[in-house]
Amino acid sequence: MTTIQRIPGELVSHILSYIETPADFINVALTCKWLYAFATPLFYEKLIIAIRIGLPPNVWDPDSILAKLKPQWIQHVRRIEVDYYYEDCTDGLGPWHLHIPDPGLQTGWAIDEEEAKIFKQAGQLVFNDHLVEKLIARLSSGQLKAFNFDTRYAMDVCSIDISLSTVRALCQYQNTISQLKVTLREDLADDCSVYDFPxxxxxxxxxxxxxxxxxxHCIYSLLRSCRNALEEFHCSTDTFDNPFVELSSSTVFQDAYNDWMSCRKCSQEPLSRGGQKRFDLPRLKIWNCKEMDQSFFEFCFKNGIVQRSPLKSFLTQDAAGNALGLFTDRSTLNINALFPSLEQHPNNGLGLQKYLKTFKGLSKIVVSSFYGREFGISWAGGLKHHADSLKQVHVKLMGMRFPVEVLEELGRNCRGLEVFASEMEDGLPACIFHKDTFPSLKYFHDTTYIGSPDWLDIPLHGEQCLSLVYNALWKEKKMGNLTESLRIVCFGVRTGRSSHEILQGHAFLIKRGIIDKENSVAQWIATDGSLEHGNLGMSVRRLGSLEYPEFMESLGGHTDLYG
Structure with a gap:
């Protein structure tokens, strides 16, 4: 037995799970028979069905496409993902990636809307029937662990959706699924009994x-079925309400709950006292409903669904567009004390400040407020109670900017702070370069939109931003108080949703350990556009849009500015 064969099989599989390139999987599998047995299941674990945006599947011939799945491939499938794409996929993506093309249409707008709806209804039936018959029903019972079908950003007229028959098949054949992503449209609510995923x-x-x-109604049925297993709950809506208009309180949650409690069709267990169904989520750790109305969480809280949940991550947004995100690694969030503090609009953030004093262990906070000056930043004083754990602070206050004096106080109180992002009141604050004020800060982002004449009187270009960072470093170096932790400084950076590449703004990398040069004056380095100084012992250069995600990963993961 070789040395590598002495490693436990679970550890080998875990190591190989980090491989993402198909060619690397093949190389590992072909190394020896022993590694082949570990690499092959992981190679076929995730099956992606890529659908070309355009006509529905009456022109796809899904029968022949799904027939390409060989039995030896299907036996290893654990995850199914259905996704949309707009450009033609390249060949050779592998058997785990079913490319469903649109051979007769280059754009989704080639037919009128009414005709497209007729095609969609017919094609949707064809696609879901073949998905169940050719794939889901062929899997061993309990084999599938994840099913993801996200249609939110697809063109509604020319896309297809999951049907009730597919949900029924997942419930019937694969009720050991541990991950489910689905868009609940009207037709999926016709049968509440199929939402049973324990x-x-x-x-x-x-x-x-x-x-x-x-x-x-169906959501309540599903939540009750998995109440002893569910750890993450994410919800959103594709109806974007105007944040400038206060919505009237809706009774849709209560109406649905009343119907669900009296419904015997989706009841899998004997009813509780009084003939009503009740449930809570004792293992729920993550609640993410930033794009949903906060009233949904408040309803679940008041009805006891999440009152005892050990939440470690909470992200919500109210009807006016104000978002609040709380994240902790060491403890649980004191949700029972949150809503008594926030039932009414907080006065200058004092309600949030009071809540932050009720527990310790917060690692990240996100505050995005439409109210701006009315909400204020006095809540930041409550962060000192999390000085030993706080790593990230993200603030967006429309109508005002973050005061430098509050930032300095935050640095003095929270010595472990690594990430800070907000629109600053007076441009680039000198305090972020002080090792005494921010001994651990790695990433600073002034989110002020670059190009606005309201900041420093003129729009700042890349060279101007670079000069600001370099001069601040040089000044603190001469004073002997320069921080050693700061790595990236950004101005107005906005990134892509999935790639996290820079779409606008400027990001700069501070690199230490530059070899001293004979000429100790600042100079431009033409090859990468950086500035460096022999006596400074470091260089500053602009990060390219493709470099930015990689460097953010080296700092512990890409920073999502507002949640």
Whole structure:
């Protein structure tokens, strides 16, 4: 037995799970028979069905496409993901990536809307029937662990959706699924009995609007079925309300709950006292509903669904567009004390400040407020109670900017702070370069939109921003108080949703350990556009849009500015 064969099989599989390139999987599998047995299941674990945006599947011939799945491939499938794409996929992506092309249409707008709806209805039936018959029903019972079908950003007229027959098949054949992502449209709410997934740990749903009690009826049914397993709950809606308009309180959640409690069709267990169904989520750790109305969480809280949940991550948004995100690694969030503090609009953030004093261990906070000056930043004083754990602070206060004096106080109180992002009141603050004020800060982002004449009187270009960073470093170096932790400084950076590449703004990398040069004056380095100084012992250069995600990963993961 070789040395590598002495490693436990679970550890080998875990190591190989980090491989993402198909060619690397093949190289590992072909190394020897022993590694082949570990690499092959992982190679076929995730099956991606890529659908070309355009006509529905009556022109796809899905029968022949799904027939390409060989039995030896299907036996290893653990995850199914259905996704949309707009450009033609290249060949050779592998058997785990079913490319469903649109051979007769270059754009989704080639037919009128009414005709497209007719095609969609017919094609949707064809696609879901073949998905069940050719794939889901062929899997061993309990084999599938994840099913993800996110249609939110697809063109509604020319895309297809998951059907009730597919949900029924997942419930019937694969009720050990631990991850489910689905868009709950009206037709999926016709049968609440199929939403029975007792092993579900991760559930993400999207709804078309907040006006359909039938959709939430099914959600309550599903949540009760997995109440002893669910750890992550994500919800959103594709109806974007105007944040400038205060919505009237909706009764859709209560109406759906009342119908669900009296419904015997989706009841899998004897009813509790009084003939009503009750449930809570004792293992729920993550609640993410930033794009949903906060009233949904408040309803679940008041009805006891999440009151005892050991939440470690909480992200919500109210009807006016104000978002609050709380994240902890060491403890649980004191949710029972949150809403008494926030039932009414906080006065200058004092309600949030009071809440932050009720527990310790916060690692990240996100505050995005439409109210701006009315909300204020006095809540930041409550962060000192999390001085030993706080790593990230992200603030967006429309109508005002973050004062430098509050930032300095935050640095003095929270010595372990690594990330800070907000629109600054007076441009680039000198305090972020002080080792005494921010001994651990790695990433600073002034989110002020670059190009606005309201900041420093003129729009700042890349060279001007670079000069600001370099001069601040040089000044603190001469004073002997320069921090050694700061790595990246950004101005107005906005990134892509999935790639995290820079779309606008400027990001700069501070690199230490530059060899002293004979000429100790600052100079431009033409090859990478950086500035360096022999006596400074470091260089500053602009990060390219493709470099930015990689460097953020080296700092512990890409920073999502507002949650």
């Amino acid at each position: 092993y579900l740990k991760y559930f993400k749903f999207e709804v078309q609007d907040r006006s359909s009690p039938e959709q939430y």
